[in-house]
Amino acid sequence: xxxxxxxxxxxxxxxxxxxxxxxxxxxxxxxxxxxxxxxxxxxxxxxxxxxxxxxxxxxxxxxxxxxxxxxxxxxxxxxxxxxxxxxxxxxxxxxxxxxxxxxxxxxxxxxxxxxxxxxxxxxxxxxxxxxxxxxxxxxxxxxxxxxxxxxxxxxxxxxxxxxxxxxxxxxxxxxxxxxxxxxxxxxxxxxxxxxxxxxxxxxxxxxxxxxxxxxxxxxxxxxxxxxxxxxxxxxxxxxxxxxxxxxxxxxxxxxxxxxxxxxxxxxxxxxxxxxxxxxxxxxxxxxxxxxxxxxxxxxxxxxxxxxxxxxxxxxxxxxxxxxxxxxxxxxxxxxxxxxxxxxxxxxxxxxxxxxxxxxxxxxxxxxxxxxxxxxxxxxxxxxxxxxxxxxxxxxxxxxxxxxxxxxxxxxxxxxxxxxxxxxxxxxxxxxxxxxxxxxxxxxxxxxxxxxxxxxxxxxxxxxxxxxxxxxxxxxxxxxxx
Amino acid sequence: xxxxxxxxxxxxxxxxxxxxxxxxxxxxxxxxxxxxxxxxxxxxxxxxxxxxxxxxxxxxxxxxxxxx
Numbered sequence: 001x002x003x004x005x006x007x008x009x010x011x012x013x014x015x016x017x018x019x020x021x022x023x024x025x026x027x028x029x030x031x032x033x034x035x036x037x038x039x040x041x042x043x044x045x046x047x048x049x050x051x052x053x054x055x056x057x058x059x060x061x062x063x064x065x066x067x068x069x070x071x072x073x074x075x076x077x078x079x080x081x082x083x084x085x086x087x088x089x090x091x092x093x094x095x096x097x098x099x100x101x102x103x104x105x106x107x108x109x110x111x112x113x114x115x116x117x118x119x120x121x122x123x124x125x126x127x128x129x130x131x132x133x134x135x136x137x138x139x140x141x142x143x144x145x146x147x148x149x150x151x152x153x154x155x156x157x158x159x160x161x162x163x164x165x166x167x168x169x170x171x172x173x174x175x176x177x178x179x180x181x182x183x184x185x186x187x188x189x190x191x192x193x194x195x196x197x198x199x200x201x202x203x204x205x206x207x208x209x210x211x212x213x214x215x216x217x218x219x220x221x222x223x224x225x226x227x228x229x230x231x232x233x234x235x236x237x238x239x240x241x242x243x244x245x246x247x248x249x250x251x252x253x254x255x256x257x258x259x260x261x262x263x264x265x266x267x268x269x270x271x272x273x274x275x276x277x278x279x280x281x282x283x284x285x286x287x288x289x290x291x292x293x294x295x296x297x298x299x300x301x302x303x304x305x306x307x308x309x310x311x312x313x314x315x316x317x318x319x320x321x322x323x324x325x326x327x328x329x330x331x332x333x334x335x336x337x338x339x340x341x342x343x344x345x346x347x348x349x350x351x352x353x354x355x356x357x358x359x360x361x362x363x364x365x366x367x368x369x370x371x372x373x374x375x376x377x378x379x380x381x382x383x384x385x386x387x388x389x390x391x392x393x394x395x396x397x398x399x400x401x402x403x404x405x406x407x408x409x410x411x412x413x414x415x416x417x418x419x420x421x422x423x424x425x426x427x428x429x430x431x432x433x434x435x436x437x438x439x440x441x442x443x444x445x446x447x448x449x450x451x452x453x454x455x456x457x458x459x460x461x462x463x464x465x466x467x468x469x470x471x472x473x474x475x476x477x478x479x480x481x
Numbered sequence: 482x483x484x485x486x487x488x489x490x491x492x493x494x495x496x497x498x499x500x501x502x503x504x505x506x507x508x509x510x511x512x513x514x515x516x517x518x519x520x521x522x523x524x525x526x527x528x529x530x531x532x533x534x535x536x537x538x539x540x541x542x543x544x545x546x547x548x549x
Contacts, residue, residue, distance in 0.1 A: 036510050042503025050496040053489070063488050067495030076499060080506070087510055 007048045011041070027309050028344075032292055032326060035090035038083035042076065112156055113165035117200065119152035120176040122183060127209035127227060129182035135189045135217045137199035143208040143225030143242075149183055151176050153202035157192075168196040209244065220255070228264065246283060256293070265302070278304075297322045314339040320352065327364075337376055347385070356435060361385065365444070369451060370395075377435040386444040389437070390451045396434035402427045404442045411449035486537040494530045501526045 022030040049067055056063060068076070124147065132139060137156075151174060159165035175186040187200040199219065206212075209227040216233040221240075223229050228245035231238060237255035240247055246264035249257065254273035259266050261280040268276075270289030277296045278285055284302035290310065297304055298321035306313040313329075315322070320333020329340070330349040338350065338357030345363030352369065356376025359366055365385040368378065372392035380387055391397065391412065399416060401408065408426030410416045416430035428448060439446055501523055509516040 037507070039503040039506035039510065042506065043500050044503075046496040046499030046501075046503060050493055050500070053492045053496065057489050057492075063492040065491065067492045067497075068499065072495075076502070080502070083506065 005049065005052060007045055007052065010048060011045060014044075027290065029292060029326065031086070032090065034083075035086045036326075038079070038086065041079060041083075045076075111160075112158055113162060113169075115155045115157065115166070115169040117151070117153040117155055117174050117202065119150060120174060122149045122176050122178065123147060124149045124178075124183055124207055126207050127211070128207060129211045130185065130204075130206060130213070131182055132185045132202075132204065132212065132214045133216075134185075134187045134200055134202055134214070134219065136197075137187070137189075137219045138201040139204065139214060139216065139219065139221050140202070141204045141206065141212055141214075141221075141223040141226060143210055143227075144205055146205065146207050149176065149185075149207070150205040151185055151202055153200060155187075155198060155200045158197040159195075164196065168192050168198060172198055172200075174200070174202070211245075251289075254289075292326065295322075295324045310344045311342040312339065316355075333371075345385075356437075366439075372451065375435055378437045378439075380438070381440045382444065383441075384443045385441060386447070387439045387441050388447040388449070389439060390449050392451045396431065398431040398434060398436045399439075399448065400427075400429050400436070401439035401446045401448060403440075403444060403446050406441065406443060406445045409445060409447040409449075411447065413450070416448060487534055490530060490534040490537055494527075494534075497530060498523065498527060 018030060018034075021028045053063060053067060126147075128149070130149065132141070137153075153174075155169060155172070157165040157168050159168060171191050172188045175184070175188060177184055183206075185202075185204060187202065189198045189200060192198040206226075208225055211228045212223065212226045213230040214221060214232070216231070216236065218233065218235045220237045221231055221233070222238075223240045223243070225242045227243070228247070229240055229243055230248045232250040234252040235254070236251070237257065238249055238251070239256075239258045240262070241260045243259075243261070244263040247259055247262050247266045249268045249270075251257070251268070251270045251273065254270045254276075256275035256277070257268060257270070257273060258275075258277045259268075259279070259281065260277075262278075263282050265283035266278060266281045266285045268287045268289070270287075270291075273289055273291045273293075275293040275295070276287065276291045277294075278287075278300065279296070279298045281299075282301045284305070285297070285300050286305045288307050290308040295306075297318055300315070300318040302317070304313070304315045304318055304322075313322075315331075315334050315336070315338050317335035318331075318333075319335065320331065322329065322331035322334070324330070324346075326344075326346070328347050328349075329342075330351075331338075331353070332351040334350065334353035336353050336355035336357045338353055338359070340348065340357070341360045342364075343362050346361065347364045347366075348359060348361065349367045350357075350359075350369070352371045354371045354374040354376065356370070356378040358378075359368075359380045361382040363384045364382060365387070366380050366382055367388045368380060369390040370376075370378065372395065375391075375395055375397060378389075380389075386406075387401070389401070402421070402425065404421070404425045405423060406425065408418055408428045410418050410428055412430075416428050419427045419429070421427050426446065428446060439448075505516055505519045505522060508514055508519060
């Protein structure tokens with residue numbers, strides 16, 4: 001009798017488990033993972049079938065004439081089309097563009113009319129307090145050496161005809177006024193009738209050192225050279241540079257958030273965001289919310305705290321950088337103790353960190369290379385994954401590394417003692433004085449080696465930026481995307 | 482034994498192609514090399530498998546008179 005394949009039922013079970021994970025914990029980014037890693041289904045399918053055929057062959061059972069039937073190939077084609085579609089959709093996000101049409105019924109009819117916003121000027125003292133209310137549209141703020149506030153921009157009105165549009169335009173005049181001790185800028189878009197959608201892109205130039213507060217509903221914000229910035233909005237991207245004091249952002253859905261050269265604290269609360277970049281923050285940096293794209297921190301003088309339901313990251317000081325996405329976290333030159341806990345599987349690489357730390361992963365590899373001086377107690381734990389630790393030859397430490405199932409590699413020398421554990425595990429202990437280093441994996445190998453240079457994965461980091469090559473007649477810039 | 486090898490090679494051709502296809506797509510999505518550049522690997526793998534099948538089954542084809 002010809003044996004029947006087990007691959008179909010196994011794949012069904014895997015699909016069921018994935019969907020169950022999604023329904024039980026809505027935070028589980030199933031679609032993002034599926035869009036990126038769906039080809040693993042093909043590999044698993046092929047691999048299982050291959051093993052099956054080899055097993056049948058070894059047992060002397062009759063082999064099928066072809067490994068995959070015509071029907072199965074049809075299914076493969078369907079999976080490829082669906083997977084590629086999902087991947088493309090996640091990459092180019094067409095729904096962002098569709099929403100522009102679907103979210104605004106009137107836009108299907110009517111036309112867009114543009115109106116300039118005439119420049120308004122109001123004298124102001126140095127370092128004024130400014131409140132900006134612009135419900136929809138981009139807001140750009142810039143601090144300069146001046147004694148006045150200047151606002152200008154343009155408005156977009158969606159209407160059936162010109163007269164209707166200009167009526168709406170005149171109803172929503174920009175207001176620039178001094179109220180008590182502060183200056184108020186209002187675009188008054190809420191006065192527009194519901195059927196006319198209005199958005200205002202404004203440019204605000206104000207004296208340096210202004211304390212700015214922005215209220216918006218949707219639209220991007222750019223701010224440069226102000227004293228402090230507070231923003232509340234539902235959706236939009238934010239970019240703030242050269243802020244002397246604190247930045248506080250309350251965002252619903254954020255596109256990308258980029259803060260650079262902030263003198264005070266940075267506090268960001270998001271429901272969901274795409275990219276995040278914080279660089280040169282002198283105060284404490286605290287981020288709440290889930291980011292699905294690239295997250296980068298660099299040169300933070302104060303403590304960093306990143307929290308969402310899936311992970312917690314705390315670093316007391318970051319002279320170097322940390323870069324992470326859904327599957328990786330890599331960092332270099334951290335002042336510890338570093339605390340990182342993730343309930344999602346991801347690989348962690350930390351280079352040149354001081355004062356030790358605690359790393360706990362639900363899955364994924366851990367590679368650590370603590371700074372040679374100022375070694376602190378380290379506790380690294382992963383449920384499934386390899387752990388690699390590089391220590392300088394002169395370091396004094398106590399080690400206790402254990403794998404429940406996997407091999408232990410001692411490349412450090414006779415200072416460490418290797419013992420086998422029952423059920424295919426291993427234990428590596430050694431050292432006498434110094435901080436305690438505990439490594440533990442339930443399934444995976446553990447390697448302790450002598451420090452021979454930066455971790456190979458971390459060299460990628462510099463390759464991400466721009467490379468400049470000197471040629472005979474000029475400079476060639478290569479930007480990696 | 483040679484015929485058994487040929488049957489085996491024919492049977493694993495599908496799965497091996499599937500694994501290669503999956504690997505190329507994964508490669509594409511991870512941003513290493515686009516699929517549009519790596520697809521000829523599929524042809525090479527298919528060719529190699531076919532070649533192995535022919536060489537494994539030479540005894541058979543010779544008895545049928547050489548050229549297939």
